[in-house]
Amino acid sequence: MGEMLAVPGGTFLQGSPSWLLDWLDEQDQPLPRQWFGDETPPVSRTLAPYRIGRYLVTVEEFGDFVRKTGHRTDAEEAGFGMVYGEDGWEERTGACWQAPGGAGTDTSGYHDHPVVHVSYRDASAYAEWAGKRLPTESEWEFAARGPQFRIWPWGDSWHTDNANTAEYHAGSLSSLQGWKQWWSETCRQDGPMPRTSPVGAFSAHGDSAFGCADMGGNVYEWTSTLSALYAEDAVCDPTVRTAVGRYRVIRGGSWMNFRYQIRCSERMHGDPTGWSSFAHGFRCADDG
Amino acid sequence: MVKIILPAGWTEGRRAEFDGTEGLLPDVIRQFAADNPAYRHRLLGPNDQPLTYVNICVNDELIPRYLRDSTVVQPDNTITVIAPMAGG
Numbered sequence: 309m310g311e312m313l314a315v316p317g318g319t320f321l322q323g324s325p326s327w328l329l330d331w332l333d334e335q336d337q338p339l340p341r342q343w344f345g346d347e348t349p350p351v352s353r354t355l356a357p358y359r360i361g362r363y364l365v366t367v368e369e370f371g372d373f374v375r376k377t378g379h380r381t382d383a384e385e386a387g388f389g390m391v392y393g394e395d396g397w398e399e400r401t402g403a404c405w406q407a408p409g410g411a412g413t414d415t416s417g418y419h420d421h422p423v424v425h426v427s428y429r430d431a432s433a434y435a436e437w438a439g440k441r442l443p444t445e446s447e448w449e450f451a452a453r454g455p456q457f458r459i460w461p462w463g464d465s466w467h468t469d470n471a472n473t474a475e476y477h478a479g480s481l482s483s484l485q486g487w488k489q490w491w492s493e494t495c496r497q498d499g500p501m502p503r504t505s506p507v508g509a510f511s512a513h514g515d516s517a518f519g520c521a522d523m524g525g526n527v528y529e530w531t532s533t534l535s536a537l538y539a540e541d542a543v544c545d546p547t548v549r550t551a552v553g554r555y556r557v558i559r560g561g562s563w564m565n566f567r568y569q570i571r572c573s574e575r576m577h578g579d580p581t582g583w584s585s586f587a588h589g590f591r592c593a594d595d596g
Numbered sequence: 597m598v599k600i601i602l603p604a605g606w607t608e609g610r611r612a613e614f615d616g617t618e619g620l621l622p623d624v625i626r627q628f629a630a631d632n633p634a635y636r637h638r639l640l641g642p643n644d645q646p647l648t649y650v651n652i653c654v655n656d657e658l659i660p661r662y663l664r665d666s667t668v669v670q671p672d673n674t675i676t677v678i679a680p681m682a683g684g
Contacts, residue, residue, distance in 0.1 A: 551678050
């Protein structure tokens, strides 16, 4: 844990080529093309050498930070955290990093899992305490795929056993209805606990181009980058356009997602004003 | 007529723009949810109030949560609903 990998600087085309959106259109997945439009067009980015966490920050590591600083997370301050229950997202009383499924749950057996219920502020505070920072979006994508485009951190062929996704738990999924059926059954059996996995559990077969673990799936990852489009005329969801300049970029997808949301070039945008969920975590970076 | 825009991920490829009614913002959202019950759970909590974690813009201006109850939506306004995690 805490291991940092050196990533050489380089220039690469960040984002998805148009053929990738064509490919998404052809796949058995429910989302429209414009939903992925914020990944295009690819833009040239040049990075200086940097280091990035091989692993996501764990419950144990975050606990050490809390014990030494007294930090209270936004979810703890609010008295609730976002949990996806049987009927959808809900503000679940008591849900926080120490009680990821809500009041009455705990992190027994989760010490080596990624910490969840961390807001942008919480993640940034941890990184600063650790003498590090959050990765930028460009650093994250470069660490995931390397200088050449690849769909997933390990390559262009999908392997269910390479990442912690909903498909790893439920088998192949292609519709929201199928996902909801799996999750409802899981909730009824075990409650709404996050289906995270120990960091590095999918190494080395699921590792990224530069050897990072869990860059596809497990938990969504905060980056430090303020949301922006790659081009003003990008055809994308209007609500994403409205998030531009307000949200921070989130990468990597999570255990909640299908294979299409854990791609290296997939972008999400998170409200940085205190919001978090039981599927959101982070890793750190520094300048080396 | 008020225009209401939802995330395309919510509508899964179906239309994401809707007509709404003018009035106080919470009332506009409630009326929209009543007219489009498929989206009710994404917009309103058990208390029938707009969910606090969903952000709402009126004409590209993000409405702070403490101003929602007093915000008046005019007939030519556009309401954009932004999930706390947008895109994906």
